[in-house]
Amino acid sequence: xxxxxxxxxxxxxxxxxxxxxxxxxxxxxxxxxxxxxxxxxxxxxxxxxxxxxxxxxxxxxxxxxxxxxxxxxxxxxxxxxxxxxxxxxxxxxxxxxxxxxxxxxxxxxxxxxxxxxxxxxxxxxxxxxxxxxxxxxxxxxxxxxxxxxxxxxxxxxxxxxxxxxxxxxxxxxxxxxxxxxxxxxxxxxxxxxxxxxxxxxxxxxxxxxxxxxxxxxxxxxxxxxxxxxxxxxxxxxxxxxxxxxxxxxxxxxxxxxxxxxxxxxxxxxxxxxxxxxxxxxxxxxxxxxxxxxxxxxxxxxxxxxxxxxxxxxxxxxxxxxxxxxxxxxxxxxxxxxxxxxxxxxxxxxxxxxxxxxxxxxxxxxxxxx
Amino acid sequence: xxxxxxxxxxxxxxxxxxxxxxxxxxxxxxxxxxxxxxxxxxxxxxxxxxxxxxxxxxxxxxxxxxxxxxxxxxxxxxxxxxxxxxxxxxxxxxxxxxxxxxxxxxxxxxxxxxxxxxxxxxxxxxxxxxxxxxxxxxxxxxxxxxxxxxxxxxxxxxxxxxxxxxxxxxxxxxxxxxxxxxxxxxxxxxxxxxxxxxxxxxxxxxxxxxxxxxxxxxxxxxxxxxxxxxxxxxxxxxxxxxxxxxxxxxxxxxxx
Numbered sequence: 001x002x003x004x005x006x007x008x009x010x011x012x013x014x015x016x017x018x019x020x021x022x023x024x025x026x027x028x029x030x031x032x033x034x035x036x037x038x039x040x041x042x043x044x045x046x047x048x049x050x051x052x053x054x055x056x057x058x059x060x061x062x063x064x065x066x067x068x069x070x071x072x073x074x075x076x077x078x079x080x081x082x083x084x085x086x087x088x089x090x091x092x093x094x095x096x097x098x099x100x101x102x103x104x105x106x107x108x109x110x111x112x113x114x115x116x117x118x119x120x121x122x123x124x125x126x127x128x129x130x131x132x133x134x135x136x137x138x139x140x141x142x143x144x145x146x147x148x149x150x151x152x153x154x155x156x157x158x159x160x161x162x163x164x165x166x167x168x169x170x171x172x173x174x175x176x177x178x179x180x181x182x183x184x185x186x187x188x189x190x191x192x193x194x195x196x197x198x199x200x201x202x203x204x205x206x207x208x209x210x211x212x213x214x215x216x217x218x219x220x221x222x223x224x225x226x227x228x229x230x231x232x233x234x235x236x237x238x239x240x241x242x243x244x245x246x247x248x249x250x251x252x253x254x255x256x257x258x259x260x261x262x263x264x265x266x267x268x269x270x271x272x273x274x275x276x277x278x279x280x281x282x283x284x285x286x287x288x289x290x291x292x293x294x295x296x297x298x299x300x301x302x303x304x305x306x307x308x309x310x311x312x313x314x315x316x317x318x319x320x321x322x323x324x325x326x327x328x329x330x331x332x333x334x335x336x337x338x339x340x341x342x343x344x345x346x347x348x349x350x351x352x353x354x355x356x357x358x359x360x361x362x363x364x365x366x367x368x369x
Numbered sequence: 370x371x372x373x374x375x376x377x378x379x380x381x382x383x384x385x386x387x388x389x390x391x392x393x394x395x396x397x398x399x400x401x402x403x404x405x406x407x408x409x410x411x412x413x414x415x416x417x418x419x420x421x422x423x424x425x426x427x428x429x430x431x432x433x434x435x436x437x438x439x440x441x442x443x444x445x446x447x448x449x450x451x452x453x454x455x456x457x458x459x460x461x462x463x464x465x466x467x468x469x470x471x472x473x474x475x476x477x478x479x480x481x482x483x484x485x486x487x488x489x490x491x492x493x494x495x496x497x498x499x500x501x502x503x504x505x506x507x508x509x510x511x512x513x514x515x516x517x518x519x520x521x522x523x524x525x526x527x528x529x530x531x532x533x534x535x536x537x538x539x540x541x542x543x544x545x546x547x548x549x550x551x552x553x554x555x556x557x558x559x560x561x562x563x564x565x566x567x568x569x570x571x572x573x574x575x576x577x578x579x580x581x582x583x584x585x586x587x588x589x590x591x592x593x594x595x596x597x598x599x600x601x602x603x604x605x606x607x608x609x610x611x612x613x614x615x616x617x618x619x620x621x622x623x624x625x
Contacts, residue, residue: 012438016445016561024555055557068559076558 008301010079017056018079024050025087030257031349034088037209038352043094051095052126056080061106065114066122072106074242074304077369078249082297085253086260089356090209092250092367094128097166099246099368101129101175104186104239110230117173117188130171132162132189132215133243133365142177142240142364147217149180149187149227156180156187156227158195158220166366168198168213175228176217177236177365184236186228195220206355241303241313244321246367248300251324251360252293258335258353259289265348266338276338285334292327299323304369325361332357370424371479374415374448375471375501376408378432378439379491392589404439407486410546413553415484416447418518425449427478431459431470437569444564445556451569452478458574458581465584468500473577475505480541482523487512487545502543510536514549 010018028047037043056077061067077099084092098121105117121129135146147160158178168174174196176187189196199214228234263286266277276282303316335350336343343350380386381401389396404412415426426448430436433455440451454470462470475483483505488495502509514533515526524537525544556564574580600617604610618624 012441013561013565016438016442016556016564017558020445020556020561050555053557054555055559059558059562068562070559070562080558 008298014076014079017054017076018083021054021056021080021083022086024054025083029084029087029091034091035346035349035352037088037090039208039346041208042211043091043209047091048095048126051084051091053124054080057096057099057102058122061102061118061122065106065118067118072103074245074307074369075301078245078252078300078304081246081249081367081369082253082256082300085250086257087253088209089250089254089353089359090207092253093166093207093210095126096367098127098129100131100243100365101173103242103368104131104175104228104234105188107238108186108229108234110225112225113188113228113230120172127172128167128170129173129175130165130167131175131177131243131365132165132168133177134162134164134363136161136163136214143184143236145177145179145184147176147178149178149185149222151180151224154224156222156224158187158189158217158222160217162215162217164202164204164212164363164366165198165215166210166212168215169201169211174215176220177239178217180227180233183233186234186236186239187222188226188228189217189220189222193220193222204359206352206357206359208355237312237314238307240364241307241317242368243365244317245300245303245307245313246369247360247363248296248303248317248320248324249369250367251328251357252296252300254353254357254360255289255296255324255328255331256293258332258350258357259286259293261348261350261353262286262289262335262338262343265342282338285338289331289334292331296320296324296327307369321360328357328360370418370422371481372415372418372424372426372484373475373478373480373482374408374412374426374428374443374484375486375497376412376428376430376439376443377405377486377489377491378402378430378436379405379489382406382490388590388592392591394587394590402435402438404442405486405489405491407488407490407546407548408484409486409553410548410550411484411486411544412443412446412448413551414516414544414546415482416554417551418482418516419447422518424481427452429471429474430454431462431467433457433460440569441564442556444567444569445560446554447560448567450567453569453571454573454577455571456573456575461583461586462581463583463585464494464496465500466579466581468497468504469579469582470574470577471497471501472504473579474572475501482518482540483507483543485543485545487547498543498545505541505543507541507543508538509543509545510538511545512547513544514547516544516550 059068059070060072063069149156149158171191174189176189197216202212269276299320303313303320306313332354336354381403384400387396428443428448428451431454452474485498510525512527513525517524522539527534602610602613
């Protein structure tokens with residue numbers, strides 16, 4: 001019964017949203033702006049604001065909490081993430097980062113948490129909030145965290161270390177994933193909590209434009225009311241599924257960018273009297289890139305559609321993320337290879353896709369559907 | 370304020386246009402269709418006027434069934450309702466028939482100001498706005514790059530070579546939008562979702578009481594001539610090569 005979904009055509013609204021994001025990306029992100037962001041190691045606020053104004057994140061929050069009361073749609077979110085990541089993966093993560101916080105509270109928070117936190121971030125102006133999930137240790141496993149939350153005197157005391165926390169420094173709140181009595185839970189931690197130490201900006205292989213930080217939790221006190229879901233706790237498995245599908249969508253986007261750039265280049269670049277695309281060695285690579293991008297997208301959509309139907313997508317989301325992680329490496333590598341020496345220098349974007357795309361197989365919790 | 374914006378669906382500027390073998394038009398199967406960019410300036414200005422002064426924005430479009438997508442795009446940007454004039458009899462409409470259809474639809478509506486793009490990027494004829502104003506018997510302001518609304522009149526700027534004209538007229542009037550008028554907004558996701566529920570009236574030629582009285586017919590569409598190969602002037606003697614270059618420029622290219 002798990003393979004029930006069978007519809008690959010997009011609705012009019014999905015097409016329209018895809019076109020709108022693609023149009024914005026084309027005019028404000030692709031090409032020079034994306035290159036400049038990477039070089040400057042910073043994302044221009046006006047581009048983040050423009051993406052935020054599309055309202056993709058807040059549209060699915062009920063009006064009573066400051067949103068637009070549209071139907072929650074993981075599929076729509078994968079479409080938006082792919083289009084944004086096709087322009088720039090760092091921007092895609094930063095501009096949709098509040099989704100990681102908002103969707104989690106929306107789906108798993110208590111009524112009080114929704115009232116208190118959603119309106120705070122469903123603002124016409126973009127405000128950063130983030131997730132602290134990854135941990136800086138060998139054999140990091142998202143389902144068995146070393147960060148611990150102990151209940152003491154009516155409070156939770158959090159201790160542990162986190163890394164790759166995007167925009168931690170500017171975030172009003174962080175969702176911190178921690179083990180409470182060996183069950184994984186999420187805690188809402190204020191950015192200025194004295195038990196929270198945000199370290200020096202990380203120097204990463206890719207995603208130069210995205211600020212990320214290590215975070216140390218040292219006897220970080222959190223009210224019991226700020227455990228996501230209250231007494232009941234959160235559905236941590238679903239939280240991971242939403243993150244994994246989002247990472248797959250980002251992988252699809254950055255892979256598609258590399259594929260399209262390399263394909264167009266190969267059709268124009270003449271060597272030995274003909275475009276290199278007419279040489280089989282290149283043509284085969286381009287064909288492989290094309291079908292792997294499609295495969296990645298279909299796996300991502302399949303997982304998202306299971307979530308959208310209200311079903312568990314544990315298997316589908318794991319498979320999509322695993323596949324997207326591996327294939328993004330392969331495709332963005334092909335992108336560099338097809339451009340040859342031109343692919344190795346920074347002036348062509350395939351170099352950036354290669355570095356950014358490498359993160360898909362490693363990172364977690366940086367986006368949400 | 371009753372604001373109307375006329376829009377046309379045109380091939381995307383990046384679409385690769387192929388002319389049909391019989392020269393009757395272009396192959397339109399694989400083309401991506403978008404709102405005419407000049408009409409987008411008109412829609413944006415209409416929305417800005419509405420936001421400042423209240424009222425509503427009606428989108429009017431003449432085109433086949435697919436033109437509905439473009440009307441929905443304008444509704445997603447924030448317009449309130451639409452009129453889609455769709456009739457196979459209008460498939461070969463020229464500027465006059467299009468303007469007649471728009472005028473017939475708009476006559477029945479309260480209208481203070483009507484926006485059109487200064488021209489459509491597909492046929493580049495640039496006549497519809499002017500004809501529409503004439504058919505409605507109201508003033509027209511063309512190629513507008515700035516617009517100020519003051520109660521019962523509008524003041525606009527139209528750039529001309531080396532200067533700009535400041536023109537004022539009473540309402541109602543037709544304004545044709547030029548690049549520079551504004552920066553069209555992107556439709557938001559909530560806007561897109563709401564657009565589906567906004568009313569769009571579909572009308573045919575009979576309902577509007579118009580006929581396809583075409584004044585100008587496209588006789589044939591031909592692709593531009595293929596670019597001829599370049600010419601390389603060879604030789605060891607620079608002076609001789611220069612002389613040959615001058616001769617080519619004068620006699621073959623007729624450039625000097």
